[in-house]
Each structure stands twice: as structure tokens, then as C-alpha cells.
Amino acid sequence: MYGSIAAVKDLSLRVRRGEFLTILGPSGSGKTTALMLLAGFVAPSKGDIRIAGKSVASVPSYRRDQGIVFQSYALFPHLTVGANLEFPLEMRGMKAAERTNHVVRMLKRVHLEDFGHRMPSQLSGGQQQRVALARALIADPPFLLLDEPLGALDRNLREEMQGELKSLHREFGKTTICVTHDQEEALTLSDRIVVMRGGQIEQTDTPESLYDRPATRFVANFLGEANILECPEFKVEHDGTPPSGTLAMLRPERVCVAARTAPKRADADQRQSIIGTVEGMIYAGALRKYHVRVGSIMLITREHVASGQQIFQPGDEVRLDWLRSDVRFVTA
Incomplete structure (x- = not known):
């Protein structure tokens, strides 16, 4: 609730282990609030949030074992690329030598093995996005939250990063929940799509079924023409x-x-x-x-x-x- 306004109403959703689920909707539909609830940045006024059967509704964000990628990337500007990736490992008490090995492997995986000593300001938008994804994955969290992850990129780079995201999801098999207003991005990346409207779920289905057999006029017009x-x-x-x-x-x-x-x-x-x-x-x-x-x-x-x-x-x-x-x- 935001004052007397319910940003999300009667939201009931089960996410399958290992799937890529996208929450799609226009501005004001409640999709970002739904992600903030899952991330622990917003507390639900009622109801529960369970991960692997365990309630986390009252667990603060920093105590949830999760990876998060924001639209702004949220990289530490005063740390090098390598130090950005090392930070979550250090917070988990990993020894320095082991942290270094993890960072080297992850930088190689996202094709940035020669960029570990650079500062985030010295990277392109696509490179910063790769660093943000690598930092979210490096500590091996059970699930990944993506908030408009490709929204700041131009069209060609966005399409390139869609392929990279699909590749990383196949390789790591992380349960991934992505929020976007980009219909093409949702259709390209998702195993299932949740279309939201006015704080409620309008329809949930596979990309093919949603596009070919929308249930409502809103879904038909929002997901394509x-x-x-x-x-x-x-x-x-x-x-x-x-x-x-x-x-x-x-x-x-x-x-x-x-x-x-x-x-x-x-x-x-x-x-x-x-x-x-x-x-x-x-x-x-x-x-x-x-x-x-x-x-x-x-x-x-x-x-x-x-x-x-x-x-x-x-x-x-x-x-x-x-x-x-x-x-x-x-x-x-």
C-alpha cells in the first residue's frame, strides 16, 4: 500500500525452479512494486512471500540470498570491475585467493577478461551490463531478479544482450524474474510471461500462447498489434x-x-x-x-x-x- 492506494492487489504467483519469468506491463501496472516485494525493498501489507517453502516476507533484502540487476546497473563507481565482482564474495567471507579465482572465471565468461582493472566509467553500456550480470551471478544465488535490465541500451546492443542473457540463463539455470515494459524483450527471453494491469495479473502464459491466444483485449493490444x-x-x-x-x-x-x-x-x-x-x-x-x-x-x-x-x-x-x-x- 502507498497511502490508501494498493499498488499490487491479490497477487498470487508461483515461480518454477529454473524458469525465466517476466513480469510485463505498462507504467503504473504494479510490476516494479511486485519485484520490490520479491527483493525485500518493500514489505507486503498482507500476505506472504515464500522461497523454497520458507517465508521471507519479514526478511530484509540484505539477508536474502539473491542476485539483483538494476536498470542503472548500480556498479560501485569507486571500485574497479574486478573489485565490483569481488565485493559480494567478500561479504560472504570467501578467502582472497578463492575470490580472485572466481572473479577471473566470471570475467572470462562474460567476455571481459581484459577489463578487470578498469573503472565502470571506462566501460560502454553493454560492458557495464555484463559486469552487473556477472556480479549478480558470481556468488551463485538461487535466484536472480532483473529490473528493466536492458532499458538503458540502444536497440542493437539490447538485442545482443538479450542473446547473452538467454545464454547465461541456459548455462547457470537460475530461477530468474525479470520486470520490463518491453514486449519484444519479454517474448524473446521468457519461459512464461505475467501481464499486469492496474496492480493485478491480467494473464499468465508462455510467450507463444500469450501472443497467439490473448485472453483479453488489453493483452492483445499490449503484446503486439x-x-x-x-x-x-x-x-x-x-x-x-x-x-x-x-x-x-x-x-x-x-x-x-x-x-x-x-x-x-x-x-x-x-x-x-x-x-x-x-x-x-x-x-x-x-x-x-x-x-x-x-x-x-x-x-x-x-x-x-x-x-x-x-x-x-x-x-x-x-x-x-x-x-x-x-x-x-x-x-x-
């Missing part, structure tokens, strides 16, 4: 019977765009087709997006750019079609 087919102009065709009180949803990459007069596809009997007018086209390197108006709604399509592909301009009439089996249903 979604076409919500609320349209009086045409009746949505689909396989099976939709659940009561749901809306039809279609991912943009499932929608194919073609000239109005183009020949029908070989599987046309399994598809629904409609005619619309292009209102906008966005070229994004590997992808091309169209905004197509169909009556009162705007549909988004997304296709991979290929040579010889027909390009449509605003004002062009096009045919959109999709497999009826690709239609999903979400609650409002």
Missing part, C-alpha cells in the same frame, strides 16, 4: 463457436493484402475476403505495414518485404483476406 473486428460492415467468419461476450481479434501479420483484381488464393475456400482502401503505408526495413479502411474500422496488415512485391499507395483499393482459423476471441 491487434485488429479488433468490431464492424457492422461485414460479419466475421470463423471456425467454431465464439465464447459469449467476446470480440473477434486478428493479428496484422495474418492478414494478406493484394490488388482487388488479383487471382484468388488456392485455399480461398478457407479464407474470408473483404475490400478496403489503403490510407497509409509504412516502410520499416524488413517489414511493410498498411493501414486499410474498411467501412468504419481501420485494419492493419504487416508483411515481410520481398523483391517483386506489389506496393500499394494511399487511395488504392485492395483485397484483404485471412484464414478463418486465424481469428481469435478476446474479452473486452
Whole structure:
């Protein structure tokens, strides 16, 4: 509770040993508070937190055996890289010679074996992130907490570090809980994703299931783009019977765009087709997006750019079609 405001409400979550779990949500959803509760920086107003069956709700953060990586890295600026890694080992009473061996091995693992004598200010953002990860792992904690770990990096470096994080998780097998607002990061790294909204869990599932079969309109729109087919102009065709009180949803990459007069596809009997007018086209390197108006709604399509592909301009009439089996249903 923050005054009379409950930042997290009725949060019930079980994390499996060795999994990479990501808590995903927009600003104000409660994801950071959830991580602070797990880390011991915030005390729960009620309920319990258990690790391996043991309650730690009243245990202060410094007495919890955990590794933490912050968005700001939180490296000690007055210590060298090697001394930063040595610090948690020294706090645990490890002898100097053994500490040195651990530091050398860990620096080699994160490809910084020649950087042990440098100061954090002499490192790039990606190198500082590697040091922060190495420091969190070096004392072999049973679990790892990551708070927006890649948020301060540019896109290319962020993608590189996503690969490094996945590699470290496979190698060390640490139970890892990561907080982020970056959907791509969550989809890339996670075994499971918890989507939060308004201090509560909206849906928990694997990345594939969350993206392909979101339960609610919020999850569909937050985890990627979604076409919500609320349209009086045409009746949505689909396989099976939709659940009561749901809306039809279609991912943009499932929608194919073609000239109005183009020949029908070989599987046309399994598809629904409609005619619309292009209102906008966005070229994004590997992808091309169209905004197509169909009556009162705007549909988004997304296709991979290929040579010889027909390009449509605003004002062009096009045919959109999709497999009826690709239609999903979400609650409002």
C-alpha cells in the first residue's frame, strides 16, 4: 500500500525452479512494486512471500540470498570491475585467493577478461551490463531478479544482450524474474510471461500462447498489434463457436493484402475476403505495414518485404483476406 492506494492487489504467483519469468506491463501496472516485494525493498501489507517453502516476507533484502540487476546497473563507481565482482564474495567471507579465482572465471565468461582493472566509467553500456550480470551471478544465488535490465541500451546492443542473457540463463539455470515494459524483450527471453494491469495479473502464459491466444483485449493490444473486428460492415467468419461476450481479434501479420483484381488464393475456400482502401503505408526495413479502411474500422496488415512485391499507395483499393482459423476471441 502507498497511502490508501494498493499498488499490487491479490497477487498470487508461483515461480518454477529454473524458469525465466517476466513480469510485463505498462507504467503504473504494479510490476516494479511486485519485484520490490520479491527483493525485500518493500514489505507486503498482507500476505506472504515464500522461497523454497520458507517465508521471507519479514526478511530484509540484505539477508536474502539473491542476485539483483538494476536498470542503472548500480556498479560501485569507486571500485574497479574486478573489485565490483569481488565485493559480494567478500561479504560472504570467501578467502582472497578463492575470490580472485572466481572473479577471473566470471570475467572470462562474460567476455571481459581484459577489463578487470578498469573503472565502470571506462566501460560502454553493454560492458557495464555484463559486469552487473556477472556480479549478480558470481556468488551463485538461487535466484536472480532483473529490473528493466536492458532499458538503458540502444536497440542493437539490447538485442545482443538479450542473446547473452538467454545464454547465461541456459548455462547457470537460475530461477530468474525479470520486470520490463518491453514486449519484444519479454517474448524473446521468457519461459512464461505475467501481464499486469492496474496492480493485478491480467494473464499468465508462455510467450507463444500469450501472443497467439490473448485472453483479453488489453493483452492483445499490449503484446503486439491487434485488429479488433468490431464492424457492422461485414460479419466475421470463423471456425467454431465464439465464447459469449467476446470480440473477434486478428493479428496484422495474418492478414494478406493484394490488388482487388488479383487471382484468388488456392485455399480461398478457407479464407474470408473483404475490400478496403489503403490510407497509409509504412516502410520499416524488413517489414511493410498498411493501414486499410474498411467501412468504419481501420485494419492493419504487416508483411515481410520481398523483391517483386506489389506496393500499394494511399487511395488504392485492395483485397484483404485471412484464414478463418486465424481469428481469435478476446474479452473486452
